[in-house]
Amino acid sequence: MPELPEVETTCQAIKSVITGQVIHKIILREPRLRWPVPLSLTKLKSATIISVTRRAKYLLLTTHLGTLIIHLGMSGRLNIATLKQPHQKHDHADIVLTNGHILRYTDPRRFGAILWTTTDPLQHPLLKHLGPEPFSNEFKANYLFSRSQKMKTCIKQLIMNAKIVVGVGNIYANEALFTACISPLRKSHSLTMIECQALVKAIRKVLRKAIAAGGTTLKDFLDPTGNPGYFSQELKVYGREHQNCLTCKIQLSSIKIAGRATVYCHSCQL
DNA sequence: ATAATAACCTGAGGGC
DNA sequence: TGCCCTCAGGTTATTA
Numbered sequence: 001m002p003e004l005p006e007v008e009t010t011c012q013a014i015k016s017v018i019t020g021q022v023i024h025k026i027i028l029r030e031p032r033l034r035w036p037v038p039l040s041l042t043k044l045k046s047a048t049i050i051s052v053t054r055r056a057k058y059l060l061l062t063t064h065l066g067t068l069i070i071h072l073g074m075s076g077r078l079n080i081a082t083l084k085q086p087h088q089k090h091d092h093a094d095i096v097l098t099n100g101h102i103l104r105y106t107d108p109r110r111f112g113a114i115l116w117t118t119t120d121p122l123q124h125p126l127l128k129h130l131g132p133e134p135f136s137n138e139f140k141a142n143y144l145f146s147r148s149q150k151m152k153t154c155i156k157q158l159i160m161n162a163k164i165v166v167g168v169g170n171i172y173a174n175e176a177l178f179t180a181c182i183s184p185l186r187k188s189h190s191l192t193m194i195e196c197q198a199l200v201k202a203i204r205k206v207l208r209k210a211i212a213a214g215g216t217t218l219k220d221f222l223d224p225t226g227n228p229g230y231f232s233q234e235l236k237v238y239g240r241e242h243q244n245c246l247t248c249k250i251q252l253s254s255i256k257i258a259g260r261a262t263v264y265c266h267s268c269q270l
Numbered sequence: 271a272t273a274a275t276a277a278c279c280t281g282a283g284g285g286c
Numbered sequence: 287t288g289c290c291c292t293c294a295g296g297t298t299a300t301t302a
Contacts, residue, residue, distance in 0.1 A: 073279095075295080109281085
């Protein structure tokens with residue numbers, strides 16, 4: 001479900017509701033996520049939520065006792081519920097606040113994660129080696145150029161590699177490469193500095209527009225207040241296999257790269 | 271060390 | 287209606 005725009009949308013939506021609130025208790029119905037959810041979390045109480053932030057696709061709920069690290073995997077979702085709303089299938093955890101609100105974690109495929117750390121979450125093994133945020137000053141053309149020179153994978157796999165840059169999943173990799181007029185199959189070391197410049201700009205533009213639209217709802221993404229994201233209406237290649245390029249009108253090409261659906265225009269993207 | 275692939279799960283949709 | 291197959295927004299662990 002979530003790439004960076006969906007996680008950012010989720011982050012913004014829960015931030016205003018839960019910041020400053022106190023965790024009354026955590027109800028864990030299914031600890032078998034990507035990694036076992038620490039059962040000690042069910043003993044957590046009276047923890048004040050100091051901040052809600054995002055690093056890559058991880059949400060960080062920092063309390064004065066430690067930090068909850070939440071990842072939504074492929075099908076995860078957080079929503080704001082109340083005590084009256086009964087839990088449903090796949091509602092694996094409830095973070096119950098003293099004001100009666102519940103932050104409810106739902107994840108049919110259980111690829112997501114809920115972890116706990118009492119030290120700096122950015123130093124957690126899962127976060128420590130992540131590449132720069134796409135909107136950071138560190139992510140710029142000469143950085144991407146120098147990293148791409150050393151790698152022998154194709155450019156699509158490079159930009160989806162979280163050690164190079166975080167937050168670019170399959171949808172936005174396809175979209176950014178179309179925007180930058182670069183073929184997903186190009187060897188990353190064949191890119192010029194000019195092309196890296198175009199790609200950095202394209203990644204930022206696509207992600208920024210998707211965040212502004214509230215993310216991309218393909219089948220089931222809803223933000224924590226129940227609203228879908230509207231960026232699916234603006235997708236130019238992803239999900240448009242067998243249709244025509246919006247620029248040059250020829251039929252889009254559809255292939256698999258590393259097992260992931262890849263759609264591009266072999267005329268516009270060189 | 272780097273790069274391809276297997277693995278973790280459930281559910282939806284298509285073909286027969 | 288049901289069975290089998292493929293596919294899906296991610297990421298790590300394993301293998302070559």
